[in-house]
Amino acid sequence: MSIKQPPDPPKDGNEIDLGRLGTSFGFVMRMAQVEVFETFFENLSQYGLKPGEFSVLWLLYENPGIRQGALANRLRIKRPHMTKLIQHFEERGLIVRSVPDNDRRGMELRLTAKGRRFVDDRQEAFFTHTEHELDRLSDEEAKQLIRLLRKYLQL
Amino acid sequence: MSIKQPPDPPKDGNEIDLGRLGTSFGFVMRMAQVEVFETFFENLSQYGLKPGEFSVLWLLYENPGIRQGALANRLRIKRPHMTKLIQHFEERGLIVRSVPDNDRRGMELRLTAKGRRFVDDRQEAFFTHTEHELDRLSDEEAKQLIRLLRKYLQL
DNA sequence: TATTGTTATACTCTATAACTATA
DNA sequence: TATAGTTATAGAGTATAACAATA
Numbered sequence: 001m002s003i004k005q006p007p008d009p010p011k012d013g014n015e016i017d018l019g020r021l022g023t024s025f026g027f028v029m030r031m032a033q034v035e036v037f038e039t040f041f042e043n044l045s046q047y048g049l050k051p052g053e054f055s056v057l058w059l060l061y062e063n064p065g066i067r068q069g070a071l072a073n074r075l076r077i078k079r080p081h082m083t084k085l086i087q088h089f090e091e092r093g094l095i096v097r098s099v100p101d102n103d104r105r106g107m108e109l110r111l112t113a114k115g116r117r118f119v120d121d122r123q124e125a126f127f128t129h130t131e132h133e134l135d136r137l138s139d140e141e142a143k144q145l146i147r148l149l150r151k152y153l154q155l
Numbered sequence: 156m157s158i159k160q161p162p163d164p165p166k167d168g169n170e171i172d173l174g175r176l177g178t179s180f181g182f183v184m185r186m187a188q189v190e191v192f193e194t195f196f197e198n199l200s201q202y203g204l205k206p207g208e209f210s211v212l213w214l215l216y217e218n219p220g221i222r223q224g225a226l227a228n229r230l231r232i233k234r235p236h237m238t239k240l241i242q243h244f245e246e247r248g249l250i251v252r253s254v255p256d257n258d259r260r261g262m263e264l265r266l267t268a269k270g271r272r273f274v275d276d277r278q279e280a281f282f283t284h285t286e287h288e289l290d291r292l293s294d295e296e297a298k299q300l301i302r303l304l305r306k307y308l309q310l
Numbered sequence: 311t312a313t314t315g316t317t318a319t320a321c322t323c324t325a326t327a328a329c330t331a332t333a
Numbered sequence: 334t335a336t337a338g339t340t341a342t343a344g345a346g347t348a349t350a351a352c353a354a355t356a
Contacts, residue, residue, distance in 0.1 A: 016229045018310075019217045024285040025297075026191045026206060028304045033188050034231045035308060036181045051181060052346080062174045069314060074171045076189045078347060083316060105314040105355045130179040136307055142180075145303040148296055149183040152289065153190060155173075207323080224337060233324060238339060260332045260337045 036133065043129045047122050052077070054119075054126055056085055060095060060111050061119045068097075068107045094118055191288065198284045202277050207232070209274075209281055211240055215250060215266050216274045223252075223262045249273055 021027050040051055055075055060066060072082040086109065089095045094115035097107045111119065134142035176182050195206055210230055215221060227237040241264065244250045249270035252262045266274065289297035 016214060016221060016225060017217050018229075019213065020282055020285075021210060021213050022305075022310060023301055024282070025288040025301055025304075026195055026285065027210060028301060028308060028310070029184070029188055029191050030206065030210075031231060031308055031310075032304050033184055036184050040181055050345090051185065055176060055182060055185075058174065058176050059171060062172045066171060067314085070171060074173075076186060078349095079315065080317080080349085081347065103314085103356075107315070127175055127179070130175075130181065133180040134307065136309070137303065141303055141306070144299065145307070146178055146180055146183060148292060148300040148303070149180075149187050150177075151296070152291055152300070153183060153186055154291070155177060155183070155186075205322090222337085233326095234338065235325080235340080236323065242339095258333075258337085260330095262338070 039133065040129065044125060047125050049122055049126065053085065053089075054122070056082075057089070057094065057111065057115065057119050058123070060109055061116065061123075064110045065108050067100075068109055071109065089115070194288065195284065199280060202280055204277055204281065208240065208244075209277070211237075212244070212249065212266065212270065212274050213278070215264055216271065216278075219265045220263045222255075223264055226264065244270070 018027075037051070052075075056071065056077075059071055059074065068082060068086060069079065071077075072079050077085070086095065086097070086107075090097060093112055096110050096112055098110070100106055100108050134145065137145065173182075192206070207230075211226065211232075214226055214229065223237060223241060224234065226232075227234050232240070241250065241252070241262075245252060248267060251265050251267055253265070255261055255263050289300065292300065
């Protein structure tokens with residue numbers, strides 16, 4: 001019951017047919033994510049910034065005293081991974097950890113003065129990059145795209 | 156010149172302020188990507204499907220005889236990684252590789268009958284999943300979101 | 311018993327450089 | 334010289350299970 005293959009036209013570079021895959025949300029998301037990371041590192045690697053790291057430090061900047069688990073939940077980073085991130089930040093002197101009196105299982109996190117300076121020194125570059133990520137789209141389209149992604153995320 | 160921290164309100168679960176990060180395209184993309192992967196595996200792990208693997212097999216299904224490098228370029232998968240993926244598919248008997256006469260450096264890839272059957276047995280589940288990925292949005296919003304992502308990708 | 315954070319382990323994806331064989 | 338694919342190696346990021354301390 002196997003069907004004979006049609007003669008194979010030679011394919012190179014970009015004449016490759018994505019078929020239905022080209023309108024799959026998951027597929028275009030994955031491709032777009034690759035693009036997002038590439039432009040991020042092109043623009044910001046000189047500042048020693050990684051997207052995941054900056055998001056953690058930024059949340060500590062905005063929410064001093066946040067608990068480690070709450071931070072992990074919010075950023076959808078798994079706890080074992082968060083432990084490692086936090087350890088590295090502590091070793092670099094960017095954050096301090098303290099055990100709260102009311103629940104001594106937990107860890108409260110705060111930026112040190114050095115940590116706040118680290119964020120302050122980079123937030124302009126980070127958010128300027130952010131503003132230009134969607135320059136291929138009109139202002140209206142860019143707003144719409146972010147709105148729709150936030151709706152998908154139920155943010 | 157350091158400014159005293161305000162008293163820290165206790166933060167738990169979801170009252171965590173994302174600040175400007177919450178409208179960063181890169182950030183919401185990364186969060187959405189996590190969600191996309193989670194729902195993918197919830198729905199399709201029973202079929203032994205991984206998104207990257209399926210995309211490779213699907214392109215071979217639609218473009219028999221495609222060159223390995225062209226496939227890597229199209230899917231933005233790095234060549235060393237593609238080599239490994241292809242080796243695994245060959246070991247599983249899903250694809251065959253052949254050296255074209257006109258350029259004996261290359262590798263042309265084709266699904267075997269088993270490989271076509273593998274895709275046939277899974278494409279309905281895959282594309283049905285795809286159709287429901289954006290059920291949180293209206294049909295119009297879903298179309299718009301995919302259109303905007305494709306525009307960002309210059310697809 | 312359940313929860314917070316930690317440790318250990320492993321797997322995927324990615325990145326780079328060096329290698330081969332062909333062109 | 335340049336290109337297609339391979340190998341080797343390393344680093345992120347993630348996943349799971351098992352553990353200690355605390356609730």
